[in-house]
Amino acid sequence: MSKNNTIKKREPVLMQGNEAIARGALDAGVNFYAGYPITPSTEIAEIFSYELPRRGGKFIQMEDEIASISAIIGGSLAGAKTMTATSGPGFSLMLEGIGFAKMTETPCVVVNVMRGGPSTGLPTKPSQSDIMQARWGGHGDAPAIVLYPNSVMESYELSIRAVNLAEKYRTCVVLLSDEVLAHMRETVNLPDLSKIKIIDRIKPTIPPEWYKHFPENPKYPMPMASFGEGYRFHVTGLSHDEKGFPTNKAKEISRMMERFRKKIEYYIEDIVQIESFFMEDAKIAIFTAGITARAAKEAVMKARKRGIKVGLLRPLTIWPFPDGAVKKYLGDKKAIIVPELNEGQLSHELKRVMGGIWNYEIRKTKNIVELHKNSGELITPEEIFQTIREVK
Amino acid sequence: MPKISQKAIHKYLRHDKNFPHVWCSGCSNGIVLGATIRAIAELGYKKDNIAMVSGIGCSSRMPVYVDFNTLHTLHGRAIAFATGIKIVKPEMKVIVITGDGDATAIGGNHFIHGARRNIDMTVILINNNIYGMTGGQYSPTTPYGDRTTTTPYGNIDPTFDICDLAIGAGATFVARTTAFHAIEAQSFIKQAFEHKGFSLVEIISACPVIYGHLNKKGDASAMMKSMKENVILIEAFEKLSDEQKNGKQKRGIFVNKIRPEYIEEYDKLVRSLQDEKGGE
Known part of the structure; x- marks a missing residue:
């Protein structure tokens, strides 16, 4: 992959925040991006549309933000590392899908380049008004992992981290940015690819008949099979048991909800950076x-x-x-x-x-x-x- | 058509804890499930290689019963999820199970854009003319004048012809049949599976417990009989006078053509970029 990297040598480069997010995600192994244009996040999609076909990855511009989040969840279930990027109005549309990713413990990353709101608001001006939405926006109780850099270099680093955390904890991670951070240019020294820590999801090693897509133990590692690998599991947005089949049993539902909470709580020290x-x-x-x-x-x-x-x-x-x-x-x-x-x-x-x-x-x-x-x-x-x- | 035994069908079902199913007695969804499985068995597809994706609604409960890679998604979004799966794993056979409300109301956007892209997947759309799961509200295919819980004075909202919609949006295989014509359904589904591109099989179905009951259509067998009489082959339909066409629907394969398929086009792009690099 590094051979095909357009940044041939890792010399200091002048880079925009949005570009840094895309570069970070590509270095972290994101190989499927689905998105819908929205200011001030569009450059991220543009870079992916250029880079992914050259690296054997997949890019698609979907018909709206709802389709974009849906496609990256589908792509993730099929085994890809996936990302989409948007801004306030698009993020609002994605919330149901983000909830689905959390419910089905499917890794993916959503970038929200914050702009002024409410509604169409200020497409070309910065804001930090989606901090609460990123946590509480969707319906239902589900913890969130949300990162927010403050420089171009950090946009690159946290983009890698967002992908890693999504894969590690099997959830949708939100990477916040804002219009100024996204569009300002700074000189960055990207690390050599060999020095970047990349986390891939753990694959199950047990026979398919023993496989549970949602293991009872909320502790890492949380093995996850992909579609087409012989495990033939079921995924639903309904409350489900460990095998993924819908359930109405209070005990099983409590266990599922507890798992969502605990898998973040146990690893809070790993997740939180200040x-x-x-x-x-x-x-x-x-x-x-x-x-x-x-x-x-x-x-x-x-x-x-x-x-x-x-x-x-x-x-x-x-x-x-x-x-x-x-x-x-x-x-x-x-x-x-x-x-x-x-x-x-x-x-x-x-x-x-x-x-x-x-x-x-x-x-x-x-x-x-x-x-x-x-x-x-x-x-x-x-x-x-x-x-x-x-x-x- | 080779006969697929009942025993063979059981090989494709998940028996562990998913039965009895959620569908009412007299519902056509089981017939469509049977036709789908028989088509798969006929083609000898590997279970591991099939992804069955659905949205929300009665028909969309189907994937939980079958032993494939199954995904029960959000209301209306099945085709968008399926698009993600197909792009990442083009070697998989992607089947979308959806209903009239799921695919043409809330999911209309994804339906037309899937067809426009001509992305290789088969959409099996079970059209029962109503929202059954929520107790019987009118859908984009509820006929004019019909009663539902949200059209207490009769429906004034015009309907979609789903096949016309798919054709207009660019689908390359479009067929309609009914749950009464189960063997034909199996054949159409099989042909749709074999087709390269976006294929749609609309299956008109009976919802006797809700739609039938609200509109005095009789029991399941009466509704089946009505399908037999009123949904007729294209050739027979065309011979009718305008007056006789009233209340009748065409069934058959409306479109079966080849047009560049999205994944193939993407692969071509990737190859051209690699050639370009090779020449550098």
Whole structure:
């Protein structure tokens, strides 16, 4: 595969965030992409349409986003590593399919390059307003793995990680980006292919008559056969038993739901990634992710130069929410500033972890300062710096 | 046509815990399942090599009963899921089981685009003129004036001719028969399986418990008799006067042609790119 790679030598290259996501996925082994054009994610589809036929992979532009998510789930069941990319409106359409992938424990990756909403909103402007949708958007209870980079290089890395986590935990992983991150160009040093850790799904080794497509044990490894390999299993969006056959038995349904939850809970340390920046001696903390964290970093540096002890805690894994890290790093801070391009989605979750917005004692000691912007513009380092000065 | 024994059919069923099936007595779905299995047995397809994909509805419950690679998907999306399977594993025989509501209402978009692409799969569409699973609401094929739970005063919504729809969208094998004509159904399904490209077999079926009951169509046998009398061969239909055509439907193979198939075209593209690289 590397022979056919258009990046012949891994020299530093100037690359766009969307391109980095596509490159990462290709390096992680994605060999089937189905998608539908939508700004600001379209470049991802364009790159796949160029690259996949050259590598013996498969690309198709489907008739809509619902068809796209459906096709990648079908493709994944047939044995491919699959991805689709979209933005807010398309992501809304994909939610039923994402739920199906989680229900049937079928690996796939959905990229959501966030733009302003609601509805058609701001196709060419950034937003971070799908943070909650990525977790709670579909109907029914099902945990989510959602990653969110803050640079072009990290878009590449988290794209690989998203594919790996999907294959490892047999679920639909959502990779968030935003319009600015997707379209800005940065110089990146891609690692040699030999240095990239790639996780492939585990194949069953037992005879077909013993095979259960949904093993009782929610612990890794979770072997998964593909269609056409002699296992002839059944897959349904209905609540099902270990063999995949529909069931109405409370015990079997509870076991299935528990499995969805536990397979994420057991491995939370493996899944959650955070970055702590000048947090050791910080009195004030900033908590944010994605593109806004870039501005926050600059604000931290500016404040540090003026002797203000401020740090940044940034989740790279948005869901499952890094409760442990938040408690550990933010528990003793005088104030926590949460800048985000929405009306308070990360801060809502932060308040849950910090003790709930109605808990008076906590409210008194933990001052959570929210900084929102939903007009399609970025939050500037200066705005965050001013907020730091106000809470100091 | 070689006779396929009952015993042979049992080889293709999953006996472990899926029976009795969910279908009402008098439902035609079992007849279609039988015809499908007999066609598969006749062609000697390997069970491992068949992917049966369905959407949501009465007909879409079929895959759970058969011992293939089976996928029961979302309402209307079977063809989109099947497209993913076929692209990734072109060597598999992909069969879609769907109904009138599943394929032409919520799944209409995927139905026409599957046909347009001419992607190699066989869609067996069981048309019972109603949403049975939800208790009898009108579908895009419910005849004018008929009663359903959502047309209490009679249906005013015009219908789709599913075969015309498929032909218009570019399907390369289009046939219609009924559950009464079970041997013909088997033959059409077999020909559809052997066809390279997007093939559709519409099978008009009886839903005596819901559609039949709401519209006083009689019991299952009366509905079968009505299919026998009113769904007639294309040649016989064409001979009728306009007046006589009223209330009658054509059955037979409407289209059987060759047009570039999607997977083959994709493979051609891949080969041309490899040649291009070889020449570098």
